[in-house]
Structures are given as C-alpha cells and as structure tokens.
Amino acid sequence: MSLTREAVLAELKTLKDPTSGSDIVASGLVRALNVEGGDVRFVMEIDPSQSNAMQAVKAEAEEKLNALAGVDRVAIVMTAHEVKAPPPDLQARRPAQQQGPQKIPGVDRILAIASGKGGVGKSTLSANLAVALAAEGRKVGLLDADVYGPSQPRMLGVSGRPASPDGKTILPMRNHGVTMMSIGLMTREEEAVVWRGPMLMGALQQMLNQVQWGALDVLIVDLPPGTGDVQMTLAQKAELTGAVVVSTPQDIALLDARKGIDMFNKLGTPIVGMVENMSTHICSKCGHEEHVFGHGGVAAEAEKLGVPLLGEIPLDIDIRMAADGGAPLVASKPASPQAQAFRKLAKTLIDNGHA
Numbered sequence: 001m002s003l004t005r006e007a008v009l010a011e012l013k014t015l016k017d018p019t020s021g022s023d024i025v026a027s028g029l030v031r032a033l034n035v036e037g038g039d040v041r042f043v044m045e046i047d048p049s050q051s052n053a054m055q056a057v058k059a060e061a062e063e064k065l066n067a068l069a070g071v072d073r074v075a076i077v078m079t080a081h082e083v084k085a086p087p088p089d090l091q092a093r094r095p096a097q098q099q100g101p102q103k104i105p106g107v108d109r110i111l112a113i114a115s116g117k118g119g120v121g122k123s124t125l126s127a128n129l130a131v132a133l134a135a136e137g138r139k140v141g142l143l144d145a146d147v148y149g150p151s152q153p154r155m156l157g158v159s160g161r162p163a164s165p166d167g168k169t170i171l172p173m174r175n176h177g178v179t180m181m182s183i184g185l186m187t188r189e190e191e192a193v194v195w196r197g198p199m200l201m202g203a204l205q206q207m208l209n210q211v212q213w214g215a216l217d218v219l220i221v222d223l224p225p226g227t228g229d230v231q232m233t234l235a236q237k238a239e240l241t242g243a244v245v246v247s248t249p250q251d252i253a254l255l256d257a258r259k260g261i262d263m264f265n266k267l268g269t270p271i272v273g274m275v276e277n278m279s280t281h282i283c284s285k286c287g288h289e290e291h292v293f294g295h296g297g298v299a300a301e302a303e304k305l306g307v308p309l310l311g312e313i314p315l316d317i318d319i320r321m322a323a324d325g326g327a328p329l330v331a332s333k334p335a336s337p338q339a340q341a342f343r344k345l346a347k348t349l350i351d352n353g354h355a
Contacts, residue, residue, distance in 0.1 A: 003070030005035045011064050018053045024061070029054075032195065036188065038072030039161075040065055043199055045079050054078065062167065073161070075186065079202025101239040104208055107141070109218045109241040109355060111272065112234060114264070116256025118149075118225040121277040122246045124323045125313060126222035127155040128339075131330040132346035133355055134177030138217040141172070141179040143207055145234065146224040147193055147200055150184030157326025161185055162211075170211045176331045181211045197229040204233050218355040225256075227263040235267040241354055242272035244310065249276055249297035257298075261305060272354050273308035274298050275345065278315040308352075311345035314338055 009025055017027040024030055024044075033042040044061075046054045058076050065074045104110070113129070115122040123146065130142040144152035153159065158173045162185055165171070172181040183203060187193060195203070213219065218241075224230055234240070243264045247257040261271055276298035282289050292315055302309040313319075316338045322329040330339045349355035 003035060003038055003040075003068070005033065007068065007070075008033065008035050008040055008065065011068055012061060014064065015057060015061055018057065019047065019050055024057060029057075031199065032193075034187070034191070038070055039075070040071055040073070041075040041077075041186065043077045043079055043195070043202075045199060051078075075161075075164075077203060077206065079199045101235070101237060103239045104213060104219065107213055107216045107219045110221060110238055111218055111241055111349070111354060112221045112223055112231075112243040112269070113246060114223045114231065114243050114260050115225050115246045116227075116258065116260040117253055120225075120246050120248050120253055121313070122225070123151045123155065123222050124319060124328075125246055125275060125277055125342075126220055127152060127323060128319070128328045128330045128342040129346060129349075130178045130180075130220045131176045131328045132339075132342040133218060133220075133350070135330060135334065135343065136346050136350060138346075138350065138355060139215060140177065141181075141213050141216045141219040143211075143219060143221045144180070144182030144184060145204055145207070145221050145230050147183050147195065147203060147230060148224060150182045150187075150193075152180055152182045152222060153184045154189070154326060155323045155328060156180055158182075158185070168210060170206075172211050172213065176328065179213060179216070181207050183207070200229050201233045204230055205237055208234075208238055227259055231260075231263060232267065235264070235269045240269050242270035244272050244349075245274045246277050247274065247298050247301070248278045249291070249294040251294075251297065253293075254297050254301050257301065261307075271305070271307045272349070272352070273310035274302045274305075275310050276312045279312035281315040284317075310348050311341060313341050313345070 012030055013023040013025050015024045017024045017029055020027045029044050031043040031045050062074050065071050113122055113126045130140050134140045144150045156175045158175050163171045172179050245257055245260055247253045278293055280289055281292050299309045319329050319338055322332045330342050333339055
C-alpha cells in the first residue's frame with residue numbers, strides 16, 4: 001500500500017503545538033506539504049521566539065514520520081515568520097545580537113550574479129562562469145538562489161537529493177568541478193515552489209549557512225531576476241564581495257539593469273562590473289555577424305555608471321544546447337570561441353581579485 005498525504009497528515013495531527021495547544025496541522029505550522037513516493041517534505045513556519053520548543057516538535061515529527069509505513073525519507077525545513085517589534089522600552093532591554101552581513105565559514109569570496117529582468121541568460125552565464133573558474137584552478141561553489149525558477153540542477157547535470165548526515169548539515173552536490181546546491185534538488189522539476197517572503201528568506205539562509213560548502217575560493221550565487229526578498233536577504237545576511245550585473249544590449253533590459261544596480265547601491269553591495277550577454281550572433285552557415293539585440297549598450301551603461309565592462313558573451317545555439325544537456329559549454333566544448341568568452345570573463349574576475 002502506497003504512502004498517502006492523508007496518512008501523513010493524520011500522523012502530524014497527533015503532535016501538539018506548544019504555543020496554541022492544538023495540533024500542528026490545525027494551528028497552521030505545517031506548510032507546503034509534499035508527499036512523493038516515500039519522500040515527505042514540508043515547511044514549519046514558526047515564531048522565532050519559540051525556536052527551542054519547536055525544535056523538539058520537529059524532532060518528534062521526524063521520528064513519527066520515519067516510523068510510518070512507506071516512508072523512506074523525511075525533510076522538514078523550519079523557517080521563522082516576521083513578528084511585530086516590541087515597544088521601544090522592551091526592545092532596549094534585549095541582549096545585544098550580532099547584526100549585519102556575516103562571512104560563510106570556509107568561503108573566501110561571494111559573487112552575486114544578478115539581472116534586472118528575466119530572460120537575459122543570467123543562469124546560463126552563472127553555470128558557465130562557475131565551470132570556467134574551476135578550469136582556472138579555483139575552488140568554486142554555485143548556489144542556485146532562484147527559488148521560484150531553479151535551473152542549475154539541469155544545467156550542471158545534477159540529480160538526486162542532497163544527503164544530511166545529522167539532520168542539520170546539508171551535503172551539496174558536485175559536477176564539472178563545481179560544488180552546487182539548489183532548492184531544485186529538493187523538489188520535482190515540474191513542481192512549483194509556492195512560498196511567501198519569510199519562507200524564501202529562511203530557505204536561503206539555510207542554503208547559505210547549513211550547507212557544508214567546504215573551503216571555497218569563490219561562491220557564485222545565481223540570483224532570481226528583479227529586486228525582491230532574495231536579493232535583500234543575501235545582501236543583508238552574507239558578506240558579499242560584490243555583484244555582477246548581466247544584461248542584453250537592448251534598452252528595455254538596460255532599464256531594468258539600472259534598477260538592479262540602484263538596489264545594490266542602496267544595500268551597500270559593490271558592483272564588480274557588467275556583462276553584455278547575447279552580444280552578437282555569427283551565422284553558422286555563412287559567417288555573417290549580426291547584432292540581434294543591438295550592440296554596445298551595456299558598455300555605454302557601464303561607462304556611464306563608472307563600473308567595468310567585464311565581458312561580452314555571444315548569442316549561440318551551442319551555449320543553449322549545452323546548458324539544456326547538463327554540460328555547460330565550457331565543459332563540453334572548452335576550445336570553442338564561445339567557451340573562451342566565458343574563460344576570458346573568469347580570468348578577468350580572478351585578475352581583478354574578485355574570484
């Protein structure tokens with residue numbers, strides 16, 4: 001008899017919420033429950049002041065579910081929802097807490113790869129750049145922080161679920177010389193992640209601080225497009241070396257790129273430079289070069305903002321096919337001119353001390 005969602009919920013209803021007295025399902029602690037085969041995954045959204053009590057509830061839930069017939073694996077992510085600030089007089093009596101961005105143990109530099117809008121090839125660039133840096137001898141990690149649209153497992157040819165030897169530390173996956181972690185490894189490829197802001201922020205902090213990254217020269221963070229919760233959380237919680245802003249040359253992409261740059265300026269994150277993606281296209285039949293999206297727009301914008309133009313990456317079908325096939329072009333066709341564009345970008349970042 002296969003495991004059902006109803007059986008899991010029935011087991012969870014036997015656990016009490018210490019803050020309300022009702023069961024944890026009725027009190028709304030259990031969110032985003034997913035039952036797939038023998039795998040059970042859900043989020044516990046808690047009040048941070050109750051974290052100690054909720055750790056005991058989480059441990060009991062894991063024990064009960066693991067004993068349930070048909071269960072092979074249980075994954076519970078605990079996140080804290082926002083609570084209203086207490087009155088100033090109470091706030092003043094709180095013990096001092098560590099504030100501001102923190103370094104990730106063992107990670108020397110963190111580079112955020114960002115874009116103002118989607119569809120500019122940021123994730124493809126992140127994957128190829130990570131492999132290119134590894135080819136240059138750097139110890140590289142890649143964090144897929146695009147929680148709503150994780151694509152790095154497909155691009156790096158990684159599958160399976162990360163292991164957790166103690167239920168707290170997550171062991172990342174590795175391929176093409178790159179250590180990688182993505183929320184996409186915890187969900188089915190076609191499954192939507194329907195999470196609110198606090199849940200996103202909790203998941204990102206877990207992927208930053210509970211993944212066993214090891215000793216890395218640089219951690220590449222593939223951000224989602226836009227200027228939302230993930231970007232703000234990363235800039236506020238992690239000590240970033242800087243941000244690389246990716247854009248195509250056309251005006252509409254540059255308009256959104258400017259907003260992304262303005263966001264990082266407001267957050268105090270240095271802009272390492274800009275990359276013009278889909279810069280030019282060379283016909284594979286006749287060799288004619290065509291600037292499909294225009295040309296030079298990113299270079300002009302970089303000069304206007306006083307930041308370096310780090311590289312120009314061509315628009316080429318081999319780049320797309322290699323990414324879809326799970327082996328970035330830098331790994332599958334390292335001698336190609338297109339792969340060399342990524343290698344040149346990697347060398348520029350290394351030479352400038354950013355990677």
